[in-house]
Amino acid sequence: MAxxxxxxxxxxxxxxxxxxxxxxxxxxxLGGLIRFAAYGWIEKFYIKPVFHFTYYGxxxxxxxxxxxxxxxxxxxxxxFMVAIGFKYRLxxxxxxxxxxxxxxxxxxxxxxxxxxxxxxxxxxxFLPANAFFSVDAHRxxxxxxxxxxxxxxxxxxxxxxxxxxxxGLAKLNSDWLLHAMPLKIWLxxxxxxPLIGTWLNQNWMQYAFCWIGAAYDLTIPFLLLNRxxxxxxxxxxxxxxxxxxxxxxxxxxxxxMIVATLIFFGPSFHRGVLGYIRSxxxxxxxxxxxxxxxxxxxxxxxxxxxxIVIAFVVFQLFFPFRYLLYPDELFWTEEGFRFSWRVMLMExxxxxxxxVVDEARNAVVHVDNHEFLTxxxxxxxxxxPDFILEYAHFLHDEFEKRGIQDxxxxxTSYVALNGRLSQxxxxxxxxxxxxxxxxxxxxxxxxxxDEIYGF
Amino acid sequence: xxxxxxxxxxxxxxFGCSSSDGGDNPSDTFDRSAMLTHWADNxxxxxxxxxxxxxxxxxxxxxxxxxxxxxxxxxxxxxxxLDGYKAFQYVMLYDIGKAQDLNLxxxxxxxxxxxxGIEANIASGNYNLTxxxxxxKQGFPAxxxxxxxxGNNDPEIxxxxxxxxxxxKYKQYLTDVTTxxxxxxxxxxxxxNGGFRDSFVASNxxxxxxxxxxxxxxxxxxxxxxxxxxxxxxxSGLFSNGTTFPEKVEAYYKNxxxxxxxxxxxxxxxxFFNGKSFGNATTGPGLKTYLDHVNAVRNxxxxxxxxxxxxxxxxxANTTLDESFSEQIFSDNTKMINAYNVLQQQVVYVKxxxxxxxxxxxxxxxxxxx
Numbered sequence: 001m002a003x004x005x006x007x008x009x010x011x012x013x014x015x016x017x018x019x020x021x022x023x024x025x026x027x028x029x030l031g032g033l034i035r036f037a038a039y040g041w042i043e044k045f046y047i048k049p050v051f052h053f054t055y056y057g058x059x060x061x062x063x064x065x066x067x068x069x070x071x072x073x074x075x076x077x078x079x080f081m082v083a084i085g086f087k088y089r090l091x092x093x094x095x096x097x098x099x100x101x102x103x104x105x106x107x108x109x110x111x112x113x114x115x116x117x118x119x120x121x122x123x124x125x126f127l128p129a130n131a132f133f134s135v136d137a138h139r140x141x142x143x144x145x146x147x148x149x150x151x152x153x154x155x156x157x158x159x160x161x162x163x164x165x166x167x168g169l170a171k172l173n174s175d176w177l178l179h180a181m182p183l184k185i186w187l188x189x190x191x192x193x194p195l196i197g198t199w200l201n202q203n204w205m206q207y208a209f210c211w212i213g214a215a216y217d218l219t220i221p222f223l224l225l226n227r228x229x230x231x232x233x234x235x236x237x238x239x240x241x242x243x244x245x246x247x248x249x250x251x252x253x254x255x256x257m258i259v260a261t262l263i264f265f266g267p268s269f270h271r272g273v274l275g276y277i278r279s280x281x282x283x284x285x286x287x288x289x290x291x292x293x294x295x296x297x298x299x300x301x302x303x304x305x306x307x308i309v310i311a312f313v314v315f316q317l318f319f320p321f322r323y324l325l326y327p328d329e330l331f332w333t334e335e336g337f338r339f340s341w342r343v344m345l346m347e348x349x350x351x352x353x354x355x356v357v358d359e360a361r362n363a364v365v366h367v368d369n370h371e372f373l374t375x376x377x378x379x380x381x382x383x384x385p386d387f388i389l390e391y392a393h394f395l396h397d398e399f400e401k402r403g404i405q406d407x408x409x410x411x412t413s414y415v416a417l418n419g420r421l422s423q424x425x426x427x428x429x430x431x432x433x434x435x436x437x438x439x440x441x442x443x444x445x446x447x448x449x450d451e452i453y454g455f
Numbered sequence: 456x457x458x459x460x461x462x463x464x465x466x467x468x469x470f471g472c473s474s475s476d477g478g479d480n481p482s483d484t485f486d487r488s489a490m491l492t493h494w495a496d497n498x499x500x501x502x503x504x505x506x507x508x509x510x511x512x513x514x515x516x517x518x519x520x521x522x523x524x525x526x527x528x529x530x531x532x533x534x535x536x537l538d539g540y541k542a543f544q545y546v547m548l549y550d551i552g553k554a555q556d557l558n559l560x561x562x563x564x565x566x567x568x569x570x571x572g573i574e575a576n577i578a579s580g581n582y583n584l585t586x587x588x589x590x591x592k593q594g595f596p597a598x599x600x601x602x603x604x605x606g607n608n609d610p611e612i613x614x615x616x617x618x619x620x621x622x623x624k625y626k627q628y629l630t631d632v633t634t635x636x637x638x639x640x641x642x643x644x645x646x647x648n649g650g651f652r653d654s655f656v657a658s659n660x661x662x663x664x665x666x667x668x669x670x671x672x673x674x675x676x677x678x679x680x681x682x683x684x685x686x687x688x689x690x691s692g693l694f695s696n697g698t699t700f701p702e703k704v705e706a707y708y709k710n711x712x713x714x715x716x717x718x719x720x721x722x723x724x725x726x727f728f729n730g731k732s733f734g735n736a737t738t739g740p741g742l743k744t745y746l747d748h749v750n751a752v753r754n755x756x757x758x759x760x761x762x763x764x765x766x767x768x769x770x771x772a773n774t775t776l777d778e779s780f781s782e783q784i785f786s787d788n789t790k791m792i793n794a795y796n797v798l799q800q801q802v803v804y805v806k807x808x809x810x811x812x813x814x815x816x817x818x819x820x821x822x823x824x825x
Binding site: 186188191350351358361363364366379416419421 | 660810
């Protein structure tokens with residue numbers, strides 16, 4: 001066993017594949033950041049709001065006022081440097097840190113796909129992605145290799161595979177499979193699409209989407225790995241992601257996933273693409289001609305590096321299952337929901353209003369959420385307990401500043417999940433200003449009173 | 456390899472095209488055009504025209520009263536004011552197009568009216584009612600003050616228009632505020648009967664800026680802000696550290712019609728929900744049929760039924776209230792709070808359950824989803 005692992009770690013593969021991924025990843029990130037800025041989202045999400053929802057343990061990560069633009073600029077420049085493989089190690093570390101910082105600034109904008117970018121860019125820190133077709137390799141022959149350790153390419157396939165497979169596992173629940181929820185709610189919204197629109201309001205179609213979607217997620221990594229099925233699997237990837245793009249507002253990530261899955265193809269494909277790029281931009285031939293093989297060594301620094309990578313992969317495999325440690329329904333409490341590849345999985349909305357009580361004066365203030373939150377923040381806050389708690393603490397501090405001594409903060413909250421009638425969500429008698437964030441179960445979330453079976 | 460890229464390219468192009476062109480109307484599609492047509496032709500425009508007629512009568516009555524400020528003419532004026540106020544409850548929902556541009560809702564019914572502001576306007580004779588600062592010095596609340604609030608009894612009120620040194624100015628103000636109501640609704644009706652009706656119906660998509668989306672949001676907002684918050688929440692002290700405001704009820708000076716106006720506004724909401732034509736019992740496509748079309752079933756019951764049942768509960772709770780909310784707040788404010796809570800449940804149903812079932816976003820929230 002140990003020998004075969006060592007043997008695997010020592011085996012090599014063509015460096016073009018990882019170089020292709022680096023190039024594609026870098027430019028897609030650059031494009032994504034430019035799009036984000038062009039939509040005015042930096043200002044809208046990070047500068048304008050008076051209050052930001054932070055992650056537990058990362059409360060110190062805050063937008064930097066006008067310096068936030070600089071943060072995005074640094075992130076974009078580092079993405080470009082990653083793409084062309086210029087000062088790669090510095091670039092990818094900078095990209096990982098700035099991108100992750102941006103995501104940690106406000107969890108209102110949390111998306112699994114953003115987390116995926118952080119995960120991939122973290123692992124890329126440890127990969128020799130600048131060994132081929134890069135400025136670094138061009139300037140320093142010592143860094144140039146035509147072959148690199150195989151695991152450095154395989155690990156990206158593994159991370160991609162985990163996203164799909166875990167997203168598929170998460171769909172194996174009674175709401176998705178037996179009630180076609182939430183697609184039963186979402187698909188009719190596209191009734192006027194040509195061709196397929198006619199069927200989107202039909203029961204059998206909604207069930208078909210659910211079952212095919214789950215089957216797709218669970219099998220696609222394996223179909224992509226297998227050389228015989230790869231071509232057809234990739235066509236499926238295109239159809240699936242374009243369809244999600246048409247049906248749901250999910251930005252540029254369908255395209256990113258389509259391009260990322262190209263990594264599963266053989267190195268001749270990647271060499272072909274890189275060669276094509278070389279000829280278009282009239283880049284030197286030497287970029288594609290390298291002869292050395294980078295062999296995995298097992299000296300102390302490299303063993304430490306490998307251990308970090310292995311520990312990270314193990315973490316990725318187990319972390320999504322932490323929800324098992326919590327009571328009541330995961331979809332209801334969302335304890336252990338994020339960072340687990342639960343993508344497009346539920347339709348949940350809330351209506352949450354707060355009362356601030358001044359005991360000394362026996363007075364109540366009904367909070368107007370618009371005074372403190374953007375529409376986007378209010379929408380996300382209304383159905384997620386950790387948001388509700390953090391906001392309650394903010395209200396406590398805010399109204400203390402306004403002259404109420406140690407105000408109590410209560411909320412009235414209703415949440416509707418996957419086609420169930422809305423029901424009370426948070427115990428209205430609990431003073432949330434005296435409850436604190438932790439990894440423990442939040443006892444002030446009212447019971448779901450229903451059961452969703454499965455993962 | 457080239458084959459793959461070629462195919463990918465064609466797939467992208469094919470899907471890209473199919474998502475952008477429209478036109479054909481598949482059979483199982485909910486016909487939003489028909490709904491918008493019904494809303495415009497059978498609900499919105501008739502409601503506006505009814506309101507316009509009532510405001511015309513009000514303006515005429517005001518003119519007759521100014522020509523001869525008699526007890527009889529005062530009573531006629533009051534009756535036409537109440538008719539107009541009730542008709543207003545049926546149009547305040549449609550805060551879109553010209554009505555939005557001209558602030559029909561805010562200039563027509565910002566209460567409580569500022570009595571001191573009105574008196575200052577009258578005294579100076581120098582005011583421009585189209586500016587934002589003037590909302591609480593005009594509209595039905597201002598007329599309320601002018602015909603019900605100037606004195607403790609009718610002779611005292613009539614004196615302001617006869618023997619008072621400023622009688623001419625009072626008459627002028629009454630003319631100006633009624634004329635302003637008329638100017639606004641005339642422009643709104645002209646606009647709807649001009650091109651706006653067609654562009655309203657033509658905006659039949661489901662985007663944030665589509666007519667369905669906008670009006671549905673207004674339906675929810677009116678229920679939450681104008682009715683729940685304004686008519687019940689504020690006076691009963693729910694938003695003011697528990698301090699009640701019996702003087703902040705709608706039509707404070709007339710006083711005994713606040714329940715009447717509340718129920719009118721709720722009937723307007725329920726009728727709109729059910730797609731009931733204005734002025735007759737026929738119904739057409741509306742939010743109810745839309746919900747039923749997407750099979751919105753909750754707890755084994757149609758969501759539309761749940762919402763209509765809640766309307767019934769709301770009207771029931773309102774029957775426990777005094778005709779005058781000022782009186783109700785004095786005698787037993789808990790009934791006001793109870794009525795508020797029953798209405799609050801309805802706000803949850805329409806804002807949360809209904810918008811979710813119809814895939815309609817509250818206001819504009821962009822950004823990507825998962």
